[in-house]
Amino acid sequence: MGFFIQDLHRQIEQLHTEAHKTSKMIIYRGQGLSNDDFEKIKKSEGGLLSFNNFLSTSIDQDVSYSFAESVGYNSQLIGILFQIEIDPLISTVSFAFLDNTSQYSDSEKEILFPMHTVFRIGKIKKIKDRLWQVNPTLTSDNDQQLKQLTNHIRKENQKKNGWYRMTGLMITMNKFNKALKIFNLIREKFSAANNDKQFVIYPAIYHDMAVAYQGIGDYPSAL
Template identity: 40%
Template sequence: MKKTKGGLMSFNNFLSTSRNRQISFNNFARPAASNTNSVGILFIMNIDTAICTKSSTPFAEVSKVGYYKDKEEEILFSTHTIFRIDRIERIEDKNADRLWQVNLTLVGNQDDDFNKLTAHIREDVNSKAPKRGWSQLAFILLKLGEPAKSEKLYKILLPQATSDTDRADYNHKLGWAYDDMGEYSKALSSYERSL
């Protein structure tokens, strides 16, 4: 993460946040740092609600229904909300030695890097999965590191293919999914069928 300072990042799940720093620090970051196999990270987020509105970034204030009720002041963000990494610094703490604070700023459609990334992804998806619909979704899942979900879609699409070109494409992408899952014999079979 240190190498990507100034770059963009997203979380691949719904993101539960709190306006209460102590709850985030004491209940999540510090306990993570006590595990020798992990690092505790406290994300401090700068959120401009105007950016959320302009870029259609879905979020919900859920403090009335969260586990900690009003104490946490919880805000829930949708999957793949994009942030810029502003600053990364070590947190001195007598209870843990692997604690970091990462300052993030929410970005939206007005950000040049975000727009370049979006255009690149769109071009990549359109060039490698020109058919719209389920085929494109399966490819996006593959690119997002979700080969098992992608496999399910390609297995549905394959019997419905109406041309040899589509069958070859689906088999090739199915091979890619199996390769990503470490199922090399299935990958090889799919790649061979794509020829």
């Protein structure tokens, strides 16, 4: 599993090289966050934000807005529209255009970032009830705070096995049913082994399972 994830990272780097852009661009992501997670982001305005899995974004604001708006109808989640600014001149983080067209084509929609890409949280504003806009920017390579966070993420990531990280990738790709199957395998594995690690992994599993259930519209199971 680790080889698969490493290979995906390499493919992102290759696609980034083949379709390299030097001008600033704005991309979007619609997502649901728990009230607690959103409060943490609000309190961290000006700080750093890292996504735990491969990050799927879009140049289509309307699609991302619609998804964020629909999430807000779940009383357990806050709809978030991330409006992300990227300046390739100050950051060497790789990202890949996933459509089989030139980066200048109007048909291009999805852009994928590697796991644990770090952004700095900019302005946060309320759009309407249970729907907010967060404006992150891709961090500079010379950001000292970024270096500290990167070291912390590397240590934390060593605690997660490849199957657990794979579920995050499935969620990123909107393959929620596959993610749920993997979650159940992980849960059965740790339950059968009676491993002390289950007490650390279970909270993360159940949080992401809720995201997956929400993705397939099974809101009762997501609660």
